[in-house]
Amino acid sequence: MxxxxxxxxxxxxxxxxxxxxxxxxxxxxxxxxxxxxxxxxxxxxxxxxxxxxxxxxxxxxxxxxxxxxxxxxxxxxxxxxxxxxxxxxxxxxxxxxxxxPLPAWSHQLREQGIVLGLCGEPLHPESLAGLKHLNRLPQVQARREVARHGWHEGLLLSPRRQPLEATSMNLFARLDGHWWTPDLQAARAGVAGVMREWLDEHLTEQGENVVCDLRPLSQLADAQGLFLCNSVVGVLPVRKLAQWQWPVLDSVLQLQHSVDALFLPR
Amino acid sequence: MxxxxxxxxxxxxxxxxxxxxxxxxxxxxxxxxxxxxxxxxxxxxxxxxxxxxxxxxxxxxxxxxxxxxxxxxxxxxxxxxxxxxxxxxxxxxxxxxxxxPLPAWSHQLREQGIVLGLCGEPLHPESLAGLKHLNRLPQVQARREVARHGWHEGLLLSPRRQPLEATSMNLFARLDGHWWTPDLQAARAGVAGVMREWLDEHLTEQGENVVCDLRPLSQLADAQGLFLCNSVVGVLPVRKLAQWQWPVLDSVLQLQHSVDALFLPR
CATH class of the missing domain: 3.30.470.10 (Aminotransferase class 4, branched-chain amino acid transferase, N-terminal domain)
Structure with a gap:
């Protein structure tokens, strides 16, 4: 107590x-x-x-x-x-x-992708951005919105409508020959996830180009594929957000398996 | 527990x-x-x-x-x-x-005014502005800054450098024939204090003009007097902020006494 x-x-x-x-x-x-x-x-x-x-x-x-x-x-x-x-x-x-226990995400959603909604309230900048502090009302309110709409997760935008992260997961997108993840430090918002950091290192080690900056929401229309990640759930492909749909990329499923393998008993 | x-x-x-x-x-x-x-x-x-x-x-x-x-x-x-x-x-x-117990503010500070400092980190907008929720890290961090500098309280500005409130008190200023308090709803930031609300009603009842909007920090240079308030401490005149000094107005001390009288046993 x-x-x-x-x-x-x-x-x-x-x-x-x-x-x-x-x-x-x-x-x-x-x-x-x-x-x-x-x-x-x-x-x-x-x-x-x-x-x-x-x-x-x-x-x-x-x-x-x-x-x-x-x-x-x-x-x-x-x-x-x-x-x-x-x-x-x-x-x-x-x-x-x-x-x-581990949160349950069905095999089907992990393979075929989840549906993301667009949260109405932006994620405002804050001085303690990136840290996992106990002031989480913005995420609680956003998660209530996700539940109201029946989405699997919700995308939070900056006040300038740049994608930042989901309520409890970070965002990656595949864009012409590179991986992109929002620059949360520049946005001064969001949680810099441990899995995001691990993936950044892992992808870079594999010779992939990981770009971290802020982009308009419309950039996602040009993405070849999207996924969310956190250190508990691992990697979840996104198949739909608003009017956009994406295929589940083989490279995303490979990343999912690489992460899952981290947590196999040795 | x-x-x-x-x-x-x-x-x-x-x-x-x-x-x-x-x-x-x-x-x-x-x-x-x-x-x-x-x-x-x-x-x-x-x-x-x-x-x-x-x-x-x-x-x-x-x-x-x-x-x-x-x-x-x-x-x-x-x-x-x-x-x-x-x-x-x-x-x-x-x-x-x-x-x-009640927080202790000396008779001297209550009569001669307190020293306010300017907090470095702005108070960012939030969707739950005005409410007294439990996400108070911005105020904790600002209060640490106040202690580091030895001020009595700290003034928090909007990202556009408009005065909003102190770490645990609301702000009023006397400006050519009216009272002014920052419009926290327009700023979407800060706590709409109970004492601020009471004073707004009390002053209006007394025929005073209370204006609530957002103004640049430089407006304070033209103020005839400043005070802070909350429902526990009541009214505290401000005598100094950065390079500016103000006299303690009789009208502020009268307000202080009106508020103190609210809490006398009947």
Whole structure:
């Protein structure tokens, strides 16, 4: 249980990571997650904790999965205290874990692609862009919109109507001989996903050209194919968005398999 | 204690109100607070609760103050559950209370005015502007900046450098024969404070002209006087911001006393 005065609850003053765990209890993307968590902690001015604090929470979460593949969520908050918004001068951060099953995406959707809708409210810039902090109301509101329309996921645009990301996944598109993903740093919005980072490195290693910038929504009409990704679900092809449809590219299914292979027990 | 899966902690998926309580246990601005809370609940799509849920939490908080003037904070969250950002279809909201002393602002600062600094990061627009939701990292970060500089409070500007509000207070300025307060609805940013609303009504009743729009920062140079307000602290004159200084207007001290009188035991 959590102290009701915890600043994570009071102000969303903290961070989280959602980690995919294999059946043999390993967390292949842990170094990527930890790096983002530490980057977030620095941005929020949280005191640095011994890495064992995170590791023991992670181990407890993995143990709770009991040898099944699943998800462990870590939450790091600034802990209780302070005068209103002002943090205490000597904060005692809270580290929590939760364990649960992998989200279910059918074999069919993973092979034939999902339907993406266009969310009405833009994703506004913010100073803590890229980080996985606990201020997630824009995503909650967007996810409610996705459910109302019966889409599988929703695309969030910048106020200038540039595609940025989905509510809980990052976006890639195949465009004339290169891969493209939105430049979230330039947009100062969105979450720089661990899987997006892994894919960027993986594709670049394979000699592919990955371009990261901001483009108008209309660019997607020229894409050969689209996919979404995150570190829990992996790679999901997109077959439809508004009036546009795309085939599921073999290269996207290959990426999906490469990612799935990361999480096979060794 | 709070369920660690509560969406208030996970995503800041909820709202709060901070209520000033008099020595005889009354909450003079309760109707204003409740109205904003219900407006927020509608915007988030929370199920409507019987008003007794809020009232009994408030009563417990007031009782905990034990006959001293103080502050009761109410937190309303969407409760636990859901799949990721997607809320559960039948949420069970959480209502929490906390009780504490009034924040201390010295007699001297209340009479001679406080020093305001200019926060570096703008307050970006958001879809839930005006509401007192639990996504408060921009205010936490701004408040850290205020502390670093040793200011009493910090002024937050829009991305177009229009004054919007302070980290936990709203702004009013006296300008040639009228009172001015920033139009937060037009800016789509900030918290529409209960005290701001009360003052708007009070000043208008007294035949004063209250103008609400967006103006450049440079307008403040022409102001005859400035003050900040919120429902807990009341009215605080501002004597200095960056290179500008203002006298403490008698009319501001009169407003301060009118507000203080609201919270005297009857």
């Amino acid at each position: 959590v102290d009701p005065r915890d600043r994570g609850l009071a102000y969303g003053d903290g961070l989280f990571e959602t980690l995919r765990v294999t059946a043999d209890g390993s967390v292949p993307l842990w170094p990527w997650h930890l790096r983002r968590l530490l980057r977030g902690a620095r941005a929020l001015g949280l005191p640095s904790l011994p890495e064992t604090r995170y590791l023991s929470a992670l181990e407890e979460g993995v143990a709770a999965l009991g040898g099944k593949p699943g998800v462990v969520k870590l939450i790091l908050t600034r802990g209780p205290g302070g005068r209103g918004y002002l943090p205490p001068s000597n904060p005692k951060p809270t580290v929590l874990w939760q364990a649960g | 709070v369920d660690p899966r509560d969406r208030g902690l996970a995503y800041g998926d909820g709202l709060f109100e901070t209520l000033r309580v008099t020595a005889d246990g009354s909450v003079p601005l309760w109707p204003w607070h409740l109205r904003r809370l219900l407006r927020g609940a509608r915007a988030l799509g929370l199920p409507s609760l019987p008003e007794t849920r809020y009232l009994s939490a408030l009563e417990e908080g007031v009782a905990a103050l034990g006959g001293k003037p103080g502050v009761v904070k109410l937190i309303l969250t969407r409760g636990p559950g859901g799949r990721g950002y997607l809320p559960p279809s039948n949420p069970k909201p959480t209502v929490l209370w906390q009780a504490g």
